[in-house]
Amino acid sequence: MTARSSTDANRVIPEATVARLPVYLRALTALADQGIRTCSSEDLASAAGVNSAKLRKDLSYLGSYGTRGVGYDVDYLRYQIAREIGVTQDWPVVIVGIGNLGHALANFSGFRSRGFRVVALLDADPALVGQTVAGVQVRPFDELEETVRTNDVAIGVIATPAVAAQDVADRMVATGITSILNFAPAVLAVPEGVDVRKVDLSIELQILAYHEQRKAGGADPATVVGADGGAA
Amino acid sequence: MTARSSTDANRVIPEATVARLPVYLRALTALADQGIRTCSSEDLASAAGVNSAKLRKDLSYLGSYGTRGVGYDVDYLRYQIAREIGVTQDWPVVIVGIGNLGHALANFSGFRSRGFRVVALLDADPALVGQTVAGVQVRPFDELEETVRTNDVAIGVIATPAVAAQDVADRMVATGITSILNFAPAVLAVPEGVDVRKVDLSIELQILAYHEQRKAGGADPATVVGADGGAA
DNA sequence: TAGATTGTTAATCGATTAACAATC
DNA sequence: TAGATTGTTAATCGATTAACAATC
Numbered sequence: 001m002t003a004r005s006s007t008d009a010n011r012v013i014p015e016a017t018v019a020r021l022p023v024y025l026r027a028l029t030a031l032a033d034q035g036i037r038t039c040s041s042e043d044l045a046s047a048a049g050v051n052s053a054k055l056r057k058d059l060s061y062l063g064s065y066g067t068r069g070v071g072y073d074v075d076y077l078r079y080q081i082a083r084e085i086g087v088t089q090d091w092p093v094v095i096v097g098i099g100n101l102g103h104a105l106a107n108f109s110g111f112r113s114r115g116f117r118v119v120a121l122l123d124a125d126p127a128l129v130g131q132t133v134a135g136v137q138v139r140p141f142d143e144l145e146e147t148v149r150t151n152d153v154a155i156g157v158i159a160t161p162a163v164a165a166q167d168v169a170d171r172m173v174a175t176g177i178t179s180i181l182n183f184a185p186a187v188l189a190v191p192e193g194v195d196v197r198k199v200d201l202s203i204e205l206q207i208l209a210y211h212e213q214r215k216a217g218g219a220d221p222a223t224v225v226g227a228d229g230g231a232a
Numbered sequence: 233m234t235a236r237s238s239t240d241a242n243r244v245i246p247e248a249t250v251a252r253l254p255v256y257l258r259a260l261t262a263l264a265d266q267g268i269r270t271c272s273s274e275d276l277a278s279a280a281g282v283n284s285a286k287l288r289k290d291l292s293y294l295g296s297y298g299t300r301g302v303g304y305d306v307d308y309l310r311y312q313i314a315r316e317i318g319v320t321q322d323w324p325v326v327i328v329g330i331g332n333l334g335h336a337l338a339n340f341s342g343f344r345s346r347g348f349r350v351v352a353l354l355d356a357d358p359a360l361v362g363q364t365v366a367g368v369q370v371r372p373f374d375e376l377e378e379t380v381r382t383n384d385v386a387i388g389v390i391a392t393p394a395v396a397a398q399d400v401a402d403r404m405v406a407t408g409i410t411s412i413l414n415f416a417p418a419v420l421a422v423p424e425g426v427d428v429r430k431v432d433l434s435i436e437l438q439i440l441a442y443h444e445q446r447k448a449g450g451a452d453p454a455t456v457v458g459a460d461g462g463a464a
Numbered sequence: 465t466a467g468a469t470t471g472t473t474a475a476t477c478g479a480t481t482a483a484c485a486a487t488c
Numbered sequence: 489t490a491g492a493t494t495g496t497t498a499a500t501c502g503a504t505t506a507a508c509a510a511t512c
Contacts, residue, residue, distance in 0.1 A: 016503060022438040026417065040469065049419040052469095053505050060471055068470040069512040085438050086445035093437070100339045104332035110417060110434035115441075154444050155437065178447055179440040181433075185258065185342060187281040195443050197436045201413075202342035204429050205325070205387065206254040206317050208411040209347075211427045212386050213318035215410055248479060272493065285481050292495055300494040301488040470511080477504070486495080 013084075017058045021085050023048050024055070028078040040071040092119040092151045094177075096168050097160030098128050098138050101183055105159055106134040119151040124164070141168075148175040155179045162186040169196075245316075249290045253317050255280050256287070260310040272303040324351040324383045326409075328400050329392030330360050330370050333415055337391055338366040351383040356396070373400075380407040387411045394418040401428075 013021075027047035031039055041059075045052040059065065059072075065080050066072045082088050093116050095102055105111075106121055121133055124141040131138050139147070147153065156172040158165050158180060165184035172180060179195045182188055185203075188196050245253075259279035263271055273291075277284040291297065291304075297312050298304045314320050325348050327334055337343075338353055353365055356373040363370050371379070379385065388404040390397050390412060397416035404412060405426055412428045414420055417435075420428050 014502070018442050019435070019439055021442070022432075022435040023419070025438075026435075027419070041471095042469085047419070049421075051505075053507090054503090056469095056471060057504080064471070066470055067512060068510070069468045071469070084442070086441040087438055089445075091437075091441055091444070100336035104336040105433070107332045108433060111437075114434050114438065116434070116437050154448070155440055179444045181436055181440060187255070187259070187279070189281075193447070195440055197440055199431055199433070199436060200254075201337070201340060201431070202346050202348075203251070203254040203258075204413055204431060205323075205343075205348050206257075206319055206346065207251055208387055208413060208427055208429055209318040209323055210250050210253070210316070212323070212411045213321075215425070216386070246478070273495095274493085283481075285483090286479090288493095288495065289480080296495070298494055299488060300486070301492045303493070468512085471508105472510090473506105473508085475504100475506085478502085480501070481499085482497105483499100484495105484497085486493105488491105488493085 011061065013061045017061055020048070020050065020054075020058055021081050023050075024058070025078060025081045025085065025087070028074055028081070032074050032078065037074055038071050039074055041066070044072065044077075087115045089115060091116045091155055092153045093117060093155045093157060094120045094122060094144070094147055094151075094153050095157045095159060096122045096141060096144070096172075097158060097164070097184075098123040098131075098133055099159065099161075102159040103133055105157060105183075106136065116155070119153060120147040122147070124160075141171075144171055145175045148172075148177060153177060155181065157181045157183070158188075159183045243293065245293045249293055252280070252282065252286075252290055253313050255282075256290070257310060257313045257317065257319070260306055260313070264306050264310065269306055270303050271306055273298070276304065319347045321347060323348045323387055324385045325349060325387045325389060326352045326354065326376070326379055326383075326385050327389045327391060328354045328373060328376070328404075329390060329396070329416075330355045330363075330365055331391065331393075334391040335365055337389060337415075338368065348387070351385060352379040354379070356392075373403075376403055377407045380404075380409060385409060387413065390414045390416050390420075392416055 024044065027044055031047060041052040041056045045055040048055065062080060062084050065077050095105055095118060098106065098121050102121065106118060111118055118136060121136050121138045122141045122144055123129060123138050128138050129140050154177060156177040158168050160168055162184045165182060165186040166188060169180060169188045169190060173190055173194055178193060182196055182198045185200055190196055256276065259276055263279060273284040273288045277287040280287065294312060294316050297309050327337055327350060330338065330353050334353065338350060343350055350368060353368050353370045354373045354376055355361060355370050360370050361372050386409060388409040390400050392400055394416045397414060397418040398420060401412055401420045401422060405422055410426050412420065412426065414428055414430045417432055422428055
């Protein structure tokens with residue numbers, strides 16, 4: 001097994017692979033919790049809901065962390081993926097918009113357990129300011145800049161109504177935030193270098209509705225295949 | 233072409249295109265709200281955050297709904313896309329798991345406005361049953377089958393903890409639900425013909441963290457080694 | 465060694481994009 | 489007609505997958 005050389009740091013990992021690494025990480029954690037110390041690519045692929053060829057190809061972008069004829073050491077691979085993603089470090093996060101969704105996000109346990117620390121909850125509504133949600137006091141949106149500076153926040157979460165989203169994004173970018181997770185149903189314009197990921201409930205439902213409509217009326221079952229190539 | 237009901241109902245629309253149609257729909261609605269009656273592919277693409285070649289290619293899978301030299305009639309195109317997706321009809325939806333997230337989903341206004349009607353909120357916890365959330369009484373999970381049958385539900389939303397998700401999915405599939413939107417951080421195994429879409433907050437954050445990490449340093453990966461050091 | 469399983473290759477498939485002929 | 493803009497083509501790019509040589 002080779003150690004990482006300095007040139008490894010330049011390797012480009014395809015986006016599709018990056019998006020699956022957290023899935024593998026979670027599957028490895030599940031295996032570890034079951035007391036499993038070693039797994040084959042077949043085992044892990046099955047736990048992650050992908051095929052094993054894809055899994056091995058994905059892992060090959062990180063390095064050679066398996067042993068031919070044997071498989072992967074669960075804890076070792078888990079650590080390597082965690083390090084690659086960056087979840088071995090602490091990520092301060094600010095949530096803007098503390099409505100129903102913001103509440104749910106603030107209480108979401110998956111944050112803490114993966115190195116994401118909610119350092120502030122902000123809302124423009126004075127009626128919400130001062131309330132305590134998930135052990136954190138809601139502060140005025142105006143304190144965004146101070147919050148980001150003080151806590152070295154790099155990731156912002158937008159859970160406001162759509163109309164406010166672009167303004168919030170602009171302010172976030174101005175304060176130096178370079179990664180945004182947007183729950184508002186709006187297209188955000190941001191400068192290059194700023195990453196935006198979008199979580200959009202009604203879009204997901206509409207995609208399901210499209211396929212559902214085709215199943216219902218379509219008559220031809222052979223044409224309908226799950227988007228992810230489903231397990232079973 | 234294989235034998236199938238009518239006209240061009242069997243043309244296959246690429247998944248990537250299907251996923252963007254709801255975005256176009258929203259952008260068209262925004263344009264209509266501004267009183268804009270006609271738009272070019274450039275206008276619409278810009279409002280949707282994609283490039284115009286991609287937009288035109290996507291729309292070409294639906295048919296020829298534009299006019300060369302002129303552009304698209306906003307209302308007409310909006311209707312065509314809505315019909316294609318299926319949001320001109322009513323989709324009864326059941327939400328299982330009424331914790332913080334389930335609450336937020338139940339209150340989500342985007343449901344109703346797009347033809348999705350929450351017909352039931354179910355939870356296995358007796359303490360929640362009977363409470364009213366967003367005007368709907370929470371019912372016991374056991375009533376799933378009856379609910380689905382009575383209301384002809386085709387889409388189920390899972391907002392339970394991860395451990396319960398597969399069981400809920402199995403029960404949903406058994407009752408005849410063929411589309412599932414899963415918010416639980418778990419990989420679901422479902423039979424062919426059942427569509428699952430996943431919304432996973434911590435995965436989105438981890439993807440952002442990966443890119444953030446690369447922006448921040450690019451420098452020295454050795455710096456952050458977890459307390460558990462190495463392959464622990 | 466014999467069996468098992470990785471890491472990689474190469475073929476295929478699907479998505480994106482620029483360019484432009486068609487045509488309003 | 490002249491200008492504008494669609495719908496389509498074809499080239500390119502990226503992702504998936506089966507197959508298998510490498511090797512434990």
